[in-house]
Amino acid sequence: xxxxxxxxxxxxxxxxxxxxxxxxxxxxxxxxxxxxxxxxxxxxxxxxxxxxxxxxxxxxxxxxxxxxxxxxxxxxxxxxxxxxxxxxxxxxxxxxxxxxxxxxxxxxxxxxxxxxxxxxxxxxxxxxxxxxxxxxxxxxxxxxxxxxxxxxxxxxxxxxxxxxxxxxxxxxxxxxxxxxxxxxxxxxxxxxxxxxxxxxxxxxxxxxxxxxxxxxxxxxxxxxxxxxxxxxxxxxxxxxxxxxxxxxxxxxxxxxxxxxxxx
Numbered sequence: 001x002x003x004x005x006x007x008x009x010x011x012x013x014x015x016x017x018x019x020x021x022x023x024x025x026x027x028x029x030x031x032x033x034x035x036x037x038x039x040x041x042x043x044x045x046x047x048x049x050x051x052x053x054x055x056x057x058x059x060x061x062x063x064x065x066x067x068x069x070x071x072x073x074x075x076x077x078x079x080x081x082x083x084x085x086x087x088x089x090x091x092x093x094x095x096x097x098x099x100x101x102x103x104x105x106x107x108x109x110x111x112x113x114x115x116x117x118x119x120x121x122x123x124x125x126x127x128x129x130x131x132x133x134x135x136x137x138x139x140x141x142x143x144x145x146x147x148x149x150x151x152x153x154x155x156x157x158x159x160x161x162x163x164x165x166x167x168x169x170x171x172x173x174x175x176x177x178x179x180x181x182x183x184x185x186x187x188x189x190x191x192x193x194x195x196x197x198x199x200x201x202x203x204x205x206x207x208x209x210x211x212x213x214x215x216x217x218x219x220x221x222x223x224x225x226x227x228x229x230x231x232x233x234x235x236x237x238x239x240x241x242x243x244x245x246x247x248x249x250x251x252x253x254x255x256x257x258x259x260x261x262x263x
């Protein structure tokens with residue numbers, strides 16, 4: 001009889017999660033619930049077993065923080081084990097504010113353009129053809145820098161609580177600025193690669209043009225959003241009109257510069 005009960009207990013344990021009518025209660029113990037779907041409903045008193053056997057030990061999932069101090073440790077391994085551990089986080093993590101996100105995006109772009117300008121500043125070739133190519137690239141980088149200043153003129157309005165909502169996920173400016181930053185970021189990466197290649201006198205004009213053409217569709221979508229804002233400019237604060245106009249002009253100007261032959 002004992003072996004029969006033991007075999008039944010093992011079978012029950014293995015099928016705990018896939019047998020109809022058997023449910024695990026995820027509290028302090030697991031409980032087997034019998035109903036009419038099980039062949040031995042009510043025939044045996046099935047045991048309860050604790051899920052948490054570390055009630056005397058603190059873990060990152062416990063409600064209270066670890067209270068023992070490193071001074072009480074007697075060995076190095078004990079001391080390392082008692083170092084403060086990051087507590088688990090349950091629930092939705094707090095997200096950055098709209099203003100923080102706008103600042104971070106703009107800072108990332110400005111830093112990338114600044115790094116590109118630094119590479120261009122190291123050009124020292126005496127080869128006439130290389131000098132001409134480097135000059136052409138510098139002009140494109142100048143247009144890219146102008147776009148960065150225009151973006152800053154618009155992005156600065158996020159600091160105003162009255163206009164911050166325009167930059168949020170559902171804001172009127174969100175798709176337009178997202179497209180401009182995405183396109184300008186890809187252009188910056190492409191020109192940075194070209195600048196490094198020019199420093200080694202090994203530019204790949206074909207690859208540069210191909211990469212620029214690959215992101216033309218992003219510019220086209222951003223431009224469409226910019227034109228839409230022009231048509232709905234009256235719904236935006238008057239103080240933003242000039243900044244938005246300058247941004248559109250700078251974006252179109254950079255695109256025209258990029259369309260011109262490089263080498």
